[in-house]
Amino acid sequence: MDAQSQPGGSTAPDQHVIGVDFGTLSGRAVVVRVSDGAELGTAVHEYANAVIDDRLPATGERLPPEWALQEPNDWLEVLRRAVPAAVRASGVDPNSIIAIGTDFTASTPMPVTAEGSPLCRVGGLAQRPHAYPKLWKHHAAQSQADRINALAAERGEPWLARYGGAISSEWEFAKALQILEEDPEVYAMTDRWVEAADWIVWQLCGRYVRNACTAGYKGILQDGAYPSPEYLGALNPGFADFADKLDAEIGQLGSAAGTLTAEAAALTGLPAGIPVAVGNVDAHVTAPAAKATAPGDMLAIMGTSTCHVMSSETLTEVPGMCGVVDGGIVAGLWGYEAGQSGVGDILAWYVANQVPPALHEGARAAGRSVHEHLTELAWAEPVGAHGLIALDWLGGNRSVLVDASLSGLVVGTTITTRPEELYRALVEATAFGTRVIVEAFNGAGVPVERFFAAGGLLKNRHLMQTYADVLGMPISVIASEQGPALGSAIHAAVAAGAYPDTVTAGEAMGNVEHDAYVPGPDREAYDALYREYLALHDYFGRGGSEVMRRLKAIKRAARVASTEPAEVRA
Template sequence: MSVSPGPGDRYVVGVDYGTLSGRALVVRVGDGAELGTAVHDYRHGVMDSVLAVDGRALPADWALQDPQDYRDVLRHAVPAALAASGIDPRRVVGVGIDFTACTVLPTLADGTPLCELPELRTRPHAWVKLWKHHAAQPQADRINALAHARGEPWIGRYGGKISAEWQFAKGLQLLEEDPEVYHRAERWIEAADWIVWQLCGVETRNVCGAGYKGLYQDGRYPSRDYLAALHPGFADFVAKIDGPLAPLGARAGGLTARAAAWTGLPEGVTVAVGNVDAHVTAAAARALDPGRLVVIMGTSTCHMVNATELSEVAGMCGVVDGGISAGSWGYEAGQSAVGDIFGWYVAHAAPAGYASHEALTAAAAAQPVGAHGLVALDWWNGNRSPLVNHDLSGLIVGLTLATRPPDVYRALLESTAYGTRMIIEAYAEAGVPVDELIVAGGLTANALLMQIYADVTKRPLGIIGSAQGPALGSAIHAAVAAGAYPDVPAASAAMGRVDRDVYRPDPERARAYDALYAEYRRLHDHFGRGGDDVLLRLRAIRNAARRAVDHDPAG
């Protein structure tokens, strides 16, 4: 495939907003060739300990961001990617956006973020709440309990539990902890939709975010009566998120003059409806057919699969009609921490001599399955699926004085594979088939990890043929929005890429992992399903101790 621009070629730009940075990718419409890319790091990163504007301490489990960092990606990464590609920007026909989700912010009716109002700059609840803001777990617990008590029909579409990460839990936390900011918020919007609004001046809501993160099912949100029963002041919440929903691959509008100046693109260029980073990657990986589980592995992991039939899968993040591509039921599950766990160990726990992933991986790869005598629970950032409880925490069982850093590292790698197998088995038990894994994300570079996943899950594992899966997926949707293809599957077939069956399960190792996985399941159910709530009690003790320090005048 030639990656040189041609005189008659048309191009699209995909912009992928991650946890710490945004990436722009210039892609040729005809064949998906990637011609230029650039990354811009968020200046404020993740605010999880202090608010950047005044240094005030944030409570436990908070994670905030600055929306100006998102605009800066458009101002820096997009022009840099265009320059790197060597193309004429006038040949660009569309722009597509994806975002980590649920990342949500309160705004005025014109889209102005509340944190940019001078009088609200120092109010933490006025800022963007990143996907991994988990401080709304008490609100999520109440939302779930009331939904089951009332027999709300939508709760089954989310595996019986909604997440603390999602729009309604975060919105209820806002109301209860800062009612003034709640009432000032005229719109409560996913960051993907907000960025599209910034680009084309038109507010749109994408069906993916609304369905998976906003509880939109069968043409409606949860009822006003239900919301009022949660809190009388919450009855009007839907008014802050309601609006016409747009299908994935649709045109949201044209680039405004202001956004054209930011990006270096011509005014009026098509802007596609926003999307979620995990879901958009399925198109990039040519994985829209049923049975192909897309596993997007980075700081966390998302598991996406299409199916022809509707099923309710216990503990999953959700099932949405057209949530991945039109005409299929899209299923989502996830793990709240994967790469973050490995990074934590390297940065904070591994001693000198093992202070890199490469060194630990090389040593761990020399071990036979089970030689370390360890099993870990991969709950360093809670459990997204199937337990949907972000108050849970991680665990390593089997440590001795003979345990060495590579032993722990391999056990952590394996624990995340066990978590993925739990998800696959939950899908299968509900009648949603998973025949193969297609992995995307930065962790695909770790061959040991990929082979562990193939062995543990007993399924062939392919690798997406792009290092920029979400950005390529957004570019594919931009091509559809611009009219270059009739639908997303057609664009995916032409522009996506995947290397199938790169890793195959080894029967002997797979049998050895069955025994370890059985121990993982016992621990999983004991500590996660009520056998012993010690992890929850420890978190409560920790939170109480931190609050005491925060409120100590002498501190």
């Protein structure tokens, strides 16, 4: 089956909303009761094309290193399949559903025509990689990001400080500049450069509304303006008018972008005319669902990557932050974002590529997943017994170094090192990376007073306890397995007028277990390992050695050469 449904639900004449979370590999829908946030039914649809990072499906063409694309039809199938399945699973009358809200990975931008057709679906362009949406973890625009940052610093562009001094290769401008410089024909055909979060809302309500969250964090919209044409033209003369491709109405979070069209109603099985909430980012939309909206509350959404968001009454520069946006999470507060490019992705890579068959067989014999099996083996020993330190940069570094050209590292391996020990070292590295981010915020005068967590990694209790020990802070966890989808449902309830704002709605509909994990006796042992991590972090990340960047350049050159026709190589 392409959707997994959760049974249960209610037939009472309550009002309901539906939240749809578009993740990296799948989309999920959840039906939620407006009065108390009860989750009555959910369904998941896996993307047929998953992440396009090896070969282009239309041609079989090998993609260069660091590419990550997606197919928009996969997202529409979530609306077609998961939404009706969630409603069926809930048992509610579809006519009791008063609004729909959505969230998306970000930055996942795409080139479209003026009418919103993705260029990869325009005649003849399915063979052009740059015509496809670039997933958040497309890191092939690092050279463009480097130039964006260097020129902004040279010119003293005022917006640069709002992004911790550096724009990521994951964000909109670097990815668009890459298209201009590598496929100018596709760039010229791009009428609009649209975040997937806004494109899916466009498909639902027939109106293009650019949400304030992605516009601010991923699109360099600060104080109502994008970077100037003079600055953009200095990057590349053909880029001077790029902001014109971003021009759109800015929708505030929790407001309605429009109402569900008849076509979208037929696609989803929902009532036509219900409000469609303004789009949002999967991390930021989760804050009300976790009741983590007060100043000092940092929420980590822990999945394939981890995004750290928090609100504050203070506007300041946090080195290496992804951005600070007025009302970027909740109205009336400055919303901050930081993050790690790889967390669950790192563990998934390790299990898929580095774990020997005997351990896979041992996991099956024990009746548990390989992740569970490795965890039980690894945490049977005391902290530091593996003698390892790892750097969690297998997907580059998003915060605080903001450099996708960095890579992973493990120090301390011997001929006696076991697979479960490496697994634990990788988990610990992600916890150390989060501590670097927390300390950066504390040091910049935006104190992290309470730490909250959401996402799929909450299932691993040893991992969560490790984070509490490494951070030296209690961790409160969202009491929902569908945090972003619940957050989208909360925003839908506000868009429908059921609550005055997302904080009030979150108090009624959100669910959190306070201080689910508290620091234990391993805290001091982890402090010692963290000092070693920090030494490696600064040496390889702050100029002590350029070996990681050189190796990536060598890899890229070799891969590009291997895909060139023989006559070109000759």
